[in-house]
Amino acid sequence: MTTLLAGTVIAGFGLTAASAQMAFDGPTSGPKAAEGKTIVVLAADLKNGGILGVTTGVEEAAGKIGWTVRVLDGAGSVQGRTAAFGQAMALQPDGIIINGFDAVEQQAALEQVAAAKIPMVSWHSGPKIGCDAPGGIFANVSTDAMTVSEEAAKWAVNDAGGKPGAVIFTDSTYQIAIDKADRIKETIEKMGGTVLEYVDTPIADTSNRMGPLTTSLLQKYGDSWTHALAINDIYFDFMGPALAAAGIPGDGSPKAVAAGDGSESAFQRIRTGEYQAITVAEPLNLQGWQLVDELNRAVQGETCSGYITAPAVVTKEGLAKMGDSNQFDPDNGYREAYAAIWGK
DSSP, X not given: OBOOOTTSOBTTTTTSGGGSOOOOOSOOOOOOOOTTOEEEEEXXXXXXXXXXXXXXXXXXXXXXXXXXXXXXXXXXXXXXXHHHHHHHHHHOOSEEEEESSOGGGGHHHHHHHHHXXXXXXXXXXXXXXXXXXTTTEEEEEOOOHHHHHHHHHHHHHHHTTTOOEEEEEEOTTSHHHHHHHHHHHHHHHHTTOEXXXXXXXXXXXXXXXXXXXXXXHHHHHGGGOOEEEESSGGGGGTTHHHHHHTTOOTTSSSEEEESSOOOHHHHHHHHHTSSOOEEEEOOHHHHHHHHHHHHHHHHTTOOOOXXXXXXXEEOHHHHHTSTTOOSXXXXXXXXXXXXXXXXX
């Protein structure tokens, strides 16, 4: 685990501010644990490392607070997520966590949940972070997505000596993905770099699309393509084989730069220098604990905490100093802090 200065971007994952011992900067007070609650996690797609990491954090926190958790996997499709909502309503849970998809996609279902007076919290459900998110969501947990996007873009520009040739990957199914990609593009161009192409391809189909797309883009742009930037790590889960087939080494160009989420597979790629240069990682496990805390506040009619976690710029150099961990899990006492709030 890594000690961080929450509320700021931690550059290099362990190279700067992370060296100082800092206390958890999240909430210090709130309601004691509501007893005997059953909650449902609606996961957009458990193949996505960010969503899986948050789900793991929710399960860990629920074990501490004493709640029962049921995880339903939307399996990467709108239809799957709609079906999961139907299953959730049939279970009549005390609370629902929307994990990794835009709330507006399931507006009709959200209205049913609100009408049933079932509290909802979310992770990455839309562009508004924090309390009172659209769709009747009590709290939308995330880092500042625009900060994450800017940090990824700045790294690419600096790495290219000020003149990157960038291809940006996003998914217009999600408004937050569009907003992040737009900010990446804006930042790169403002700093004097070039955006060669803005590619809209579904996250749910990256396993099929990224190989052919990568080959096509290499043929189109050649050496002028220096950096690939994506709105999360999953795009790079499937890019490496096409780059290898083209004779490009793991640390060659185009370098892969992810504006979130900090999945285990991304950390492994960065650590080994195999087809990913950096990720701007979120503290996924901490955010799982935060989701449970926010839901505990919601079920008891309390106010949302308003806490926003800090991301970290994760590099190979930083990871070399951090042991074998393949997750950004800040060693700032958040587990103990939340347990104290809940009286556990």
